Amino acid sequence: MFEKLKYLTSGESHGKALLCVMDGIPSNLSLAEKDIDMELSRRQKGHGRGGRMKIESDHAQILSGVRWGKTLGSPIGIMIENRDWKNWETIMSCHGRDKGKGVQVTRPRPGHADLAGAMKFSHRDIRNVLERSSARETAARTALGAIAKKLLSEFDIKVMSYVTEVGGIEAQGIRYKAQGSEIKIISELFGRAEASPVRCPDKKSEERIISIIDKAIKEGDSLGGVFEVVITGVPVGLGSYSQWGSRLNARLSYALMGIQAIKGVEVGFGFESARMPGSEVMDEIFYGKRSAFSVQRLAGGFYRKTNKSGGIEGGISTGMPIVVRAAMKPIPTLRKPLSSVDIETKRRFDAAYERSDVCAVPAASVVGEAVAALVIADSFLCKFGGDSMEEIKRNYKGYLRQINNF
Numbered sequence: 001m002f003e004k005l006k007y008l009t010s011g012e013s014h015g016k017a018l019l020c021v022m023d024g025i026p027s028n029l030s031l032a033e034k035d036i037d038m039e040l041s042r043r044q045k046g047h048g049r050g051g052r053m054k055i056e057s058d059h060a061q062i063l064s065g066v067r068w069g070k071t072l073g074s075p076i077g078i079m080i081e082n083r084d085w086k087n088w089e090t091i092m093s094c095h096g097r098d099k100g101k102g103v104q105v106t107r108p109r110p111g112h113a114d115l116a117g118a119m120k121f122s123h124r125d126i127r128n129v130l131e132r133s134s135a136r137e138t139a140a141r142t143a144l145g146a147i148a149k150k151l152l153s154e155f156d157i158k159v160m161s162y163v164t165e166v167g168g169i170e171a172q173g174i175r176y177k178a179q180g181s182e183i184k185i186i187s188e189l190f191g192r193a194e195a196s197p198v199r200c201p202d203k204k205s206e207e208r209i210i211s212i213i214d215k216a217i218k219e220g221d222s223l224g225g226v227f228e229v230v231i232t233g234v235p236v237g238l239g240s241y242s243q244w245g246s247r248l249n250a251r252l253s254y255a256l257m258g259i260q261a262i263k264g265v266e267v268g269f270g271f272e273s274a275r276m277p278g279s280e281v282m283d284e285i286f287y288g289k290r291s292a293f294s295v296q297r298l299a300g301g302f303y304r305k306t307n308k309s310g311g312i313e314g315g316i317s318t319g320m321p322i323v324v325r326a327a328m329k330p331i332p333t334l335r336k337p338l339s340s341v342d343i344e345t346k347r348r349f350d351a352a353y354e355r356s357d358v359c360a361v362p363a364a365s366v367v368g369e370a371v372a373a374l375v376i377a378d379s380f381l382c383k384f385g386g387d388s389m390e391e392i393k394r395n396y397k398g399y400l401r402q403i404n405n406f
């Protein structure tokens with residue numbers, strides 16, 4: 001799926017550390033551990049997170065690919081230690097001599113990879129499944145996304161997100177607001193989300209969302225929701241219609257659906273556009289030196305007054321902000337017991353509860369930013385690619401000149 005950026009993540013939830021390696025980042029990009037830590041810390045926040053987030057304060061160690069604060073153009077290796085490791089050293093040990101020191105997990109939790117994963121990989125201890133299928137892995141993707149964001153920021157491309165809905169409570173006046181809005185308004189929404197414990201830009205809705213999360217905590221239940229990722233500053237021309245897999249909307253959806261617990265993705269007006277007549281769905285085209293939107297530089301003077309397409313037409317960015325939305329299911333680990341069957345005894349039991357989040361939609365929205373940033377960075381490098389930042393900047397400048405003379 002990725003053409004220029006290649007990456008892999010590794011690591012178990014209670015293992016020693018998470019690891020990731022990414023190849024394809026050009027040389028001479030400024031990169032510090034604190035750039036990555038900032039994103040890791042954003043992922044750990046949010047009202048409704050479980051106890052673990054209090055134990056872990058993630059820190060990224062750059063192991064390779066960076067020298068004296070600049071990327072080398074070689075693969076970048078990152079390690080994020082699991083701070084809880086000391087309590088898991090024997091249970092998660094890689095040594096055969098420690099076999100059997102942990103309690104065997106035989107009770108699959110509904111809504112998790114537990115049962116299907118154990119059957120697929122022939123594991124009789126479900127810990128072998130849940131350790132890797134856990135969303136702890138998203139810390140690694142967030143770290144890689146931080147590098148992608150850093151690259152994009154050199155070209156004034158900003159990846160932002162906010163929560164539009166939790167447990168059926170929709171934030172008032174937020175959904176679709178980014179569509180057809182100026183970058184300034186989108187940045188304001190983002191600023192308010194950053195200050196909110198549930199990443200909700202609307203204060204009244206924020207209070208309602210906090211109170212339903214508190215209710216779910218009390219009742220031993222969990223909640224899902226919807227978040228929106230908005231990317232501003234993307235020039236016309238990323239992605240392509242020429243092959244299905246190059247379509248930018250397809251690539252973004254794939255990346256977002258790759259996040260644990262994401263069950264649906266929309267681009268622009270998405271499902272809503274299926275309910276509207278064609279005359280109300282398309283974004284009419286205008287041209288002018290001074291438009292109401294600060295995107296002209298990105299599309300050579302062509303602009304839209306609306307952005308129902310979510311900034312993508314025919315799989316290609318239009319120069320308008322890119323808007324994607326993802327739906328997250330409720331957290332499957334519940335204090336309220338769910339029925340399941342023990343894989344050894346084949347007897348019914350109430351699924352066990354392990355320390356868990358009650359609502360992780362705010363955190364998922366930060367992960368959403370990261371995976372979207374990786375897709376946009378890859379598409380950007382496909383179009384303007386070079387080995388060094390200097391080369392890419394030159395290519396980009398030339399392209400902007402070209403579209404401005406179009």
Ligand SMILES: Cc1cc2nc3c(=O)[nH]c(=O)nc-3n(C[C@H](O)[C@H](O)[C@H](O)COP(=O)(O)O)c2cc1C
Pocket residue numbers: 050111112113133134135138259260261262329331332333355356357358360363364367
């Ligand atoms: C940021 C984030 C945090 C999550 N935290 C938890 C959690 O604490 N407990 C839990 O049971 N599931 C949590 N999940 C969801 C599960 O990882 C996910 O539902 C499970 O792995 C099954 O995958 P699926 O829902 O994609 O089928 C979280 C997901 C994300 C994105």
